[in-house]
Amino acid sequence: MLRRQGPRDDVTAVGNSAVGGKALRAASTRQAVLDATDEMKGSLRDVEAALSRLAARPSDLWGFSLTGAFTRYLDHGSGQVKWMKGALGSATAFTDAASEVDDTDMELGLLRMAGPRLQAAQFGTLLLATWVDFLHLADAILRNCPMCSVEKLFTDLHRVQGLMEPTLTDLASLDPERVEAATLAMPELMGKLTREFDTLQRETRSTLKLGGQVIAAMQAVEMVTMISTMKMALPRVPPSAPATLGVGLVMSSGGVMAGSRLVVSAEWVELMRRLVQAGVISVPAVGAAVLIHGGQVTMAQAHQDLPKGVRDALGDSPEVRGMQVTGRAGAGMSDAPKHHVLPQEHREWFEQRGFTGDMDIDQFCVRLEQAHHEAIHGGGNWKLGRMWPGEWNRMIMEALHEAEITAGRRLTRNQVLDIVVERMKVYKVPIAFTKGSSR
Structure with missing residues (x-):
C-alpha cells in the first residue's frame, strides 16, 4: 500500500502521546473525507456535462432525438444530480464543522456523520453514469436505426428507470440504514442493468441487419458500448454475450x-x-x-x-x-433506541446557536441499549427522572447555561459541542451519531 508519511520529526512528536496520535488520525481522516468528496464531485460534474450534451444535441434528418416524449428521461437524470450535489454539500458542511471543534473525538464523530452522504453520492453517481449510458445508446438508436420501434425503446427505458428507482430513492433519503441496504443491493442491481444494456444493444444490431443498413450505422451503435462508462462500472455479462462490455x-x-x-x-x-x-x-x-x-x-x-x-x-x-x-445488526444498525444528545425540547435554543440545516439537533442522535437509555434519563419514568440532577437533559442544559453565564455571551455551536462531548464521555455515550426523527 502507498501510504503518505510526514517528516520523521513530526511523526515522532505526535507518536509520543495518545492525544497527538488521535489528533493525527483525525487530521488524516478529515483529509480522506475531503479527497473522497472532491473525487465524487468531479465524477458528478462529468455525468452532468454528459447529460447537458445529450440535451443540447439537435434532431437528425428524421427528426429523432432525446426530446419530446424522451425528455422525461433526461429530466430524470438532471433531477438526480440535485440531491447528489446536496449530499456532497452536506458532507462538506460536516467536514468544515469537524475542523473547527477542539475535541478530537467530536471531530471524528462529525466526520463519521459525513459517511452516509459520501456513500449515497458515490453509488448514486455510479447509477446515474449507468443511466447516461442507456441514454447514449437510446440516442444512437434513434439516430441510426429508423426502423427500430420508438415505442419499444420508450418502454425499455421506462423499465430500466423502474429498476433503478427504488435504490435511488433509498440513497436520496440519506438515512444511514436505507443507504446501507441500498449499497448492499447494488452489485445485484448492476448485474441486471448490464443484461438490460446488452439485450437492448443486441436487439438493435439484429434490427439493423434485417433492415439492410450500412455498416456505418451498426458501428455507430457499437461505438456507444465501446466508449460507455459501463466498461468501468458494470459487471461482466455471461460468456455468451458480446465481449465489448468491460474491454479497455x-x-x-x-x-x-x-x-x-x-x-x-x-x-x-x-x-x-x-x-x-x-x-x-x-x-x-x-x-x-x-x-x-x-x-x-x-x-x-x-x-x-x-x-x-x-x-x-x-x-x-x-x-x-x-x-x-x-x-443491520452486524453493521451497528440494531433497533436500539435513538437518544437525542441535544435535548429536543430546547430545539429553539440550539437553533439560535447555529444548529440548523445539516447541523440541526436531529443529526446528533446515538443508538443506546434500552437500559442505558433509561439510566441516563433517570429510569423508565421520564417525569420522575427529571427530578434527578444527573438526568441527561437537565444536566446538559444546566452545564450549557452555566457556561454562557461565565462567558457573558451566547455560546457558539462549536463551544456547545465541546461541552456536550465531555459529558458524553462521562456518561459513556458513544460518539457515533446517526440521524433521528423530530417530534
Whole structure:
C-alpha cells in the first residue's frame, strides 16, 4: 500500500502521546473525507456535462432525438444530480464543522456523520453514469436505426428507470440504514442493468441487419458500448454475450487486482482504508464498490465473509479479518433506541446557536441499549427522572447555561459541542451519531 508519511520529526512528536496520535488520525481522516468528496464531485460534474450534451444535441434528418416524449428521461437524470450535489454539500458542511471543534473525538464523530452522504453520492453517481449510458445508446438508436420501434425503446427505458428507482430513492433519503441496504443491493442491481444494456444493444444490431443498413450505422451503435462508462462500472455479462462490455479496462501501474481484473488504484484503496478504519464508510460499501468494478455479481464466496478480492484489495490486516458482510445488526444498525444528545425540547435554543440545516439537533442522535437509555434519563419514568440532577437533559442544559453565564455571551455551536462531548464521555455515550426523527 502507498501510504503518505510526514517528516520523521513530526511523526515522532505526535507518536509520543495518545492525544497527538488521535489528533493525527483525525487530521488524516478529515483529509480522506475531503479527497473522497472532491473525487465524487468531479465524477458528478462529468455525468452532468454528459447529460447537458445529450440535451443540447439537435434532431437528425428524421427528426429523432432525446426530446419530446424522451425528455422525461433526461429530466430524470438532471433531477438526480440535485440531491447528489446536496449530499456532497452536506458532507462538506460536516467536514468544515469537524475542523473547527477542539475535541478530537467530536471531530471524528462529525466526520463519521459525513459517511452516509459520501456513500449515497458515490453509488448514486455510479447509477446515474449507468443511466447516461442507456441514454447514449437510446440516442444512437434513434439516430441510426429508423426502423427500430420508438415505442419499444420508450418502454425499455421506462423499465430500466423502474429498476433503478427504488435504490435511488433509498440513497436520496440519506438515512444511514436505507443507504446501507441500498449499497448492499447494488452489485445485484448492476448485474441486471448490464443484461438490460446488452439485450437492448443486441436487439438493435439484429434490427439493423434485417433492415439492410450500412455498416456505418451498426458501428455507430457499437461505438456507444465501446466508449460507455459501463466498461468501468458494470459487471461482466455471461460468456455468451458480446465481449465489448468491460474491454479497455486500464489502470495505473499501482493498481490492485480483484479476481482476474484490474479494478482500482492503490491510492483509491488507501483512501478507502482510511475511511473504513475511521468508521466513515462501511466495509460492505467498499466491498460492493470493488465487486461492481471487479465484475462480480455475488457478494461472498463464504457465508458472511468478505469476498477474497475485497480482502486482497483492502489488505489482509487484523482490522479487515475482523470485518464481515452482515445485516443491520452486524453493521451497528440494531433497533436500539435513538437518544437525542441535544435535548429536543430546547430545539429553539440550539437553533439560535447555529444548529440548523445539516447541523440541526436531529443529526446528533446515538443508538443506546434500552437500559442505558433509561439510566441516563433517570429510569423508565421520564417525569420522575427529571427530578434527578444527573438526568441527561437537565444536566446538559444546566452545564450549557452555566457556561454562557461565565462567558457573558451566547455560546457558539462549536463551544456547545465541546461541552456536550465531555459529558458524553462521562456518561459513556458513544460518539457515533446517526440521524433521528423530530417530534
